[in-house]
Amino acid sequence: MAAHVSSKTSESSDKVSVICRALRRAIIEQALEPGAKLPEDALGERFGVSRTIARHALGQLAAEGLVELRRNRIAVVATPSWQEARDAFDIRIELERLVVRQLAGKLTKAQIAELNAHVDAEDRARGGTDAVSIRLATEFHILLAHMTNSPILVRYVSEVAYRCCLTLSLYSRPHSTECAINEHRAIIAALAKGDAAKVMELMHHHLDSVANRALVAPTPQRGRDLLDILAPYADEVTSNRVIKLPKLARRS
Amino acid sequence: MAAHVSSKTSESSDKVSVICRALRRAIIEQALEPGAKLPEDALGERFGVSRTIARHALGQLAAEGLVELRRNRIAVVATPSWQEARDAFDIRIELERLVVRQLAGKLTKAQIAELNAHVDAEDRARGGTDAVSIRLATEFHILLAHMTNSPILVRYVSEVAYRCCLTLSLYSRPHSTECAINEHRAIIAALAKGDAAKVMELMHHHLDSVANRALVAPTPQRGRDLLDILAPYADEVTSNRVIKLPKLARRS
DNA sequence: AGCGCTTCAATTGCATGCAGTTTGGCTCTC
DNA sequence: GAGAGCCAAACTGCATGCAATTGAAGCGCT
Structure with missing residues (x-):
């Protein structure tokens, strides 16, 4: 489901892109925790490609900030600091305000239906694992970004949303998704109504509250x-x- | 000069990063025009590395949006559409407002001196080529981003600024940099004074006017x-x- | 001449191989 | 038993080689 949310930016069907998508999903679903090792050999063997390709895929994901690449060392899933997580959310807020600003009052009925369908899916997934809920919630935002028809915006929102996803798995407590779903519905309603200022405010508040729910107190570990x-x-x-x-x- | 503006995000000293930096610079200085072909062999030979490395570098630059990678075809320097250029500037405005919001009133004397020195360099370069002026102007913004100490913000501002740089070479008319330099000075002053709202407004206006000066009429070719x-x-x-x-x- | 077809050089996609570095265990000593 | 030092396995960095695809010149046909 929600396959249409796949990033299409220069990601056609070559093996590198396939591996990128697989790893990205594994990471945001927390199948791969932050810090997990990603040896090129193992990836290559697992995906049936050579190390060269696995390596290239890791390079791409590193460019997205999802994995950390240390010279001569095994690549690992990124482990953003608390401050980086907060920064990512700040950036995300601004980007997504831009998204809804562009979208307010400009959505077709079909698009609104698609958004509602997605939130319905989120609703249905409430019984499942947190990982799936988080992924669906993230994909809602990416779906919104897609509707702007701005490839650049899609790219940045996707990237930063994935990053936030990653930080959620690091710093989040058990998580309650219900309110988030309601906020998604509110955003759709405001978008349909065409009230740009209102929907920007909603989005801001939505993301800010997600960030605050997730990123619990700095836990004075500002050191490493x-x-x-x-x-x-x-x-x-x-x-x-x-x-x-x-x-x-x-x-x- | 301005070597400190180099992106350090997972870019240490391996050959791939070196090539990326070189190409990036060549692109933003318009030594490589949009649409220019970038065959892997040629790059490898030119930089004294194998095709594998050149290929990897192209992958990274594609992830940044500076080159376009078409399957089984020679990679080319990206040729953003007019709409994409406008979108890039819109995103940039929001990101840089974030930068100066974080920076207002928080700069050390040394940092302010560094900024002033950079603008002085811009001033001195006014007699030179447009390419250098544009690069220096861009690096001013990246320097600002660096001062936030937020790696993510640095990355995104750098990327989008480079992209805008690229579009300038596509859609800009002869260009007059003088007002831009004055605006840079005004921004520094407002940052030093610590007036966040003012400096955000200044930055917004600065980038918006750069965009408007550069991105001349849509030339109704909204199709492909x-x-x-x-x-x-x-x-x-x-x-x-x-x-x-x-x-x-x-x-x- | 203009048009399509064939063919070949240019170029990419990918795997493999080798050298250098890091890791983690093992031994040897105290 | 604890700790320093050594060694082999694991892993990365990079180059090279081969098959597949593409672009364009050359050739014949109308």
Whole structure:
């Protein structure tokens, strides 16, 4: 379902694009968690292509910010910092305000029907896993972007939405999707009515609240990761056996 | 000069990145015009690397929208439509408003000095070629983005600015940079003063006027290219010999 | 001459191979 | 038993080679 949401920007049917799409989906559905390793060999074998192609696909995804590529090291699914997550949402808000501004009052009946159908699908998926809900919610926004007929806007909204998706899997708590679905419906209604200012405000509030629900308090770990996180625990074991830090730290 | 404006997002020092930077620069300085062919062999030979690497670089630039990659065909420098150019500027306006919003009143003296130095460089370059002026003007904006310390924002602003650069070379008339330089100075001043609303307004107006100066009338060719452009002429030759369409159409 | 067909050089799509780097275990020592 | 150092396996960086596709010149036909 919702196959029409696939990015068509220079993504035809060559093997690289296929792998990109597969990995992208695996990432945003959290089948691949942030930090998961992505060895070129393994990808190549899994998708039945050579390492060259897998490598190229990783390059593309790195350009989108979904994977991190360190020289001579295994590529990993990106692990955005909290601040980066917040920045991504800020950018997303502006981009999507632009989307709805362009769309307000300009949607055909068919398009509105399509949007409603999508939200219905979201509704139906409420019983399923969080991963699917998050993906559908994201695809709603990408569907909106597509309706602007602006390839550039589609590209940026898609990318930043995927990124946000990724951060949700990192920083989100159990998640409640219901209100988000209602907000989607409200946005559709305002778009149909053609009230640009209103729908921009709705979109802003919608994304802002998603961000605030998801990105819980900065958890003063403005330093990097793990070492800071473990700092408080370290106190409790000073006299006991010390946790093998190098082993753990390597994971990141 | 202005080497610090180089995008550092997963671009360290591997050969692919080097080639990307070189091509990017060649494109925005119009050494490579839109539509110019970029055969993998030629690039590889020119930069002393294998075709694999050249290919990978082209993939990256395609992801940035600077080159177009058609299956089994030679890659070419992107030729954005007029509408895409306008869309790019619209997106850019929003992104850069975000940049100056974050920056207003938060710049160190050193940063302000750096900005002023850059504008001075722009001033000095006024006698030179348009290409250099345009590049410097673009790099001013990228420099601003860097100061937000938000890698994502840097990436998007850079990309969209490069794209706009590209469109300037397509649709711009001879160009007068002087007012742009003054506007840059005004923006710095407002940033230093810390008036967020004012500087956002300035940036908006600045980019909007650049876009309007550059993107001259839509030249009613909202359809695709050539075939539509030639449509009106076709009427006049219905009874005469027909223009050799395939020959001309192939050029694009 | 103008038009279509055939053929060949140019070019891409992709896999494989080799060299250099990193990783993680293993041993050897204290 | 803990820690430093070494070594093999794993992995990446890159070049090269081969098959497939494309573009355009050459050729014959009307």
